[in-house]
Amino acid sequence: MTDITFTKTTTTPTVTGRVADGFLEITGESYPENSVEFYQPIFQWLRDFMDSQKRHLTVYFKMPYFNTSSSKCILDILDILQSYHYTSGGAVEVTWWYDESDEDMLESGKELSDGLDLKFLFMPYSD
Amino acid sequence: MRQIFSSTTFLAAPCVHRATVWGKRITLTERAFYKTCMSNGTPSDTRESASAQALMAHDNIAEMFKSELETVEYTRSVLHNHTLSFEELLNEYRLLGQQYENLLKQAAKLTRIGDVAQRKLINTKSELAAQSQAIERANSELQEKNERLKESIEEINQLNLVLGNEQAKADNLLLNILPPGIAARLKEGEDKIADYFEETTVVFTDIVGFTNLASLVSTTTIVKLLNTLFSRFDGLLDHYPVEKIKTIGDSYMLASGIPTPQKDHALQAAAFAFAMLNELRRFVAETGYPISMRIGMHSGPVVAGIIGTRKFVYDLWGDTVNIASRMESHGQPGKIHCSETVYRELSDVYKFERRGAIDIKGKGKMDTYFLIDEAANKLTRG
Numbered sequence: 001m002t003d004i005t006f007t008k009t010t011t012t013p014t015v016t017g018r019v020a021d022g023f024l025e026i027t028g029e030s031y032p033e034n035s036v037e038f039y040q041p042i043f044q045w046l047r048d049f050m051d052s053q054k055r056h057l058t059v060y061f062k063m064p065y066f067n068t069s070s071s072k073c074i075l076d077i078l079d080i081l082q083s084y085h086y087t088s089g090g091a092v093e094v095t096w097w098y099d100e101s102d103e104d105m106l107e108s109g110k111e112l113s114d115g116l117d118l119k120f121l122f123m124p125y126s127d
Numbered sequence: 128m129r130q131i132f133s134s135t136t137f138l139a140a141p142c143v144h145r146a147t148v149w150g151k152r153i154t155l156t157e158r159a160f161y162k163t164c165m166s167n168g169t170p171s172d173t174r175e176s177a178s179a180q181a182l183m184a185h186d187n188i189a190e191m192f193k194s195e196l197e198t199v200e201y202t203r204s205v206l207h208n209h210t211l212s213f214e215e216l217l218n219e220y221r222l223l224g225q226q227y228e229n230l231l232k233q234a235a236k237l238t239r240i241g242d243v244a245q246r247k248l249i250n251t252k253s254e255l256a257a258q259s260q261a262i263e264r265a266n267s268e269l270q271e272k273n274e275r276l277k278e279s280i281e282e283i284n285q286l287n288l289v290l291g292n293e294q295a296k297a298d299n300l301l302l303n304i305l306p307p308g309i310a311a312r313l314k315e316g317e318d319k320i321a322d323y324f325e326e327t328t329v330v331f332t333d334i335v336g337f338t339n340l341a342s343l344v345s346t347t348t349i350v351k352l353l354n355t356l357f358s359r360f361d362g363l364l365d366h367y368p369v370e371k372i373k374t375i376g377d378s379y380m381l382a383s384g385i386p387t388p389q390k391d392h393a394l395q396a397a398a399f400a401f402a403m404l405n406e407l408r409r410f411v412a413e414t415g416y417p418i419s420m421r422i423g424m425h426s427g428p429v430v431a432g433i434i435g436t437r438k439f440v441y442d443l444w445g446d447t448v449n450i451a452s453r454m455e456s457h458g459q460p461g462k463i464h465c466s467e468t469v470y471r472e473l474s475d476v477y478k479f480e481r482r483g484a485i486d487i488k489g490k491g492k493m494d495t496y497f498l499i500d501e502a503a504n505k506l507t508r509g
Binding site: 034035036037065067068069071072073075104107108111112114115 | 243
């Protein structure tokens with residue numbers, strides 16, 4: 001299994017997945033023309049990690065804006081993480097970073113985390 | 128198994144298990160499931176399926192909702208499976224209910240997140256509108272300031288125009304009392320100007336009969352007379368390359384070879400002296416005043432310039448000035464009294480009458496001459 005890296009574009013976030021560190025980070029605005037096409041490799045990377053690593057995974061979301069289809073993909077990622085959480089015994093930690101002046105993004109994060117049993121942290125940041 | 132999808136039997140089945148298996152949420156599931164069951168195998172089922180496929184074919188939606196579509200397809204396959212027992216059917220129904228609940232939760236989350244995003248958008252629009260208004264106000268203020276600036280610029284331009292006119296007047300005044308080159312140097316910041324000129328000719332005139340006239344007419348009349356006569360001399364300056372230095376009472380002083388050196392300085396000074404005599408004759412003929420004029424000339428080096436800080440006058444210093452003045456004071460009415468230096472300069476051009484040696488104060492005896500014959504003037508003037 002290899003690391004995953006997507007460079008940020010106008011419509012897609014930076015994606016960094018490091019197998020050795022057990023770390024995945026998605027940073028930046030997300031409104032790609034085809035969200036599934038963009039997020040599919042991330043789904044696959046997570047599934048591979050779950051199948052091959054079976055250890056602690058830290059996931060950072062730091063997304064100032066995402067469109068509706070991206071939010072569906074984030075939900076799917078969280079579903080995968082939730083499954084991993086059940087199978088790996090709580091070895092998943094998600095941090096939802098939000099601009100300290102953007103209460104809406106905090107609210108979106110809380111909405112997304114609602115009903116999940118994962119360890120879900122909310123961290124403000126300032127520019 | 129076909130008979131279990133009859134309306135009465137099927138309606139009863141989910142309701143019986145609702146309270147013990149799925150709780151309240153099953154009510155929605157029940158309705159949806161009932162609807163699906165009732166439409167099973169009918170033309171409307173085909174229409175809904177086609178409609179869903181058309182919707183899913185749009186904008187990669189099918190790919191995004193792949194698992195959900197699989198659930199739908201699986202549901203259809205269950206409905207078409209006539210071999211399932213009632214217990215098996217209920218089990219499938221339970222699993223589908225759970226799926227439906229999960230989907231409902233996801234739908235609710237997406238709806239709320241969409242609402243948050245929309246609210247954010249609306250807030251952003253409001254902020255943009257407020258910013259737009261602020262920009263409009265700023266633009267309006269900027270326009271007002273621009274207008275005021277324009278007015279200020281116009282005022283400044285007007286003042287500049289006035290200033291320019293005043294400057295031109297001042298320049299003209301300066302040029303009236305100073306040679307142009309000297310005025311320019313003064314404007315550039317030189318505060319003391321004293322230039323040495325090796326070859327110049329200095330001319331002094333004095334009105335003869337003026338003292339008697341002054342006792343006969345008023346001072347005002349005398350001043351008017353002098354003004355008229357000297358203005359005529361000033362008029363001649365435009366035609367000769369000589370520089371008026373100043374007037375002292377009824378004396379008119381000029382020089383040639385300054386501030387621009389010229390080889391024929393003596394010739395030009397002599398020509399101007401004759402022109403002054405001719406002008407005086409015309410003046411006497413016109414006014415009848417009994418006046419005449421002595422003219423003295425001497426050629427030599429001078430220092431020319433401006434000294435002091437007030438009431439600038441372009442003046443000359445040196446023996447040449449003193450000797451020219453002596454030539455005038457020792458001269459005779461209607462004649463141009465010259466030093467030997469002038470004689471040597473102009474003897475090829477003008478006729479001279481030798482006056483002999485006269486005692487010049489401070490200089491001793493000097494040979495002097497009268498320049499008497501203008502007709503011998505070989506100058507060609509325009």
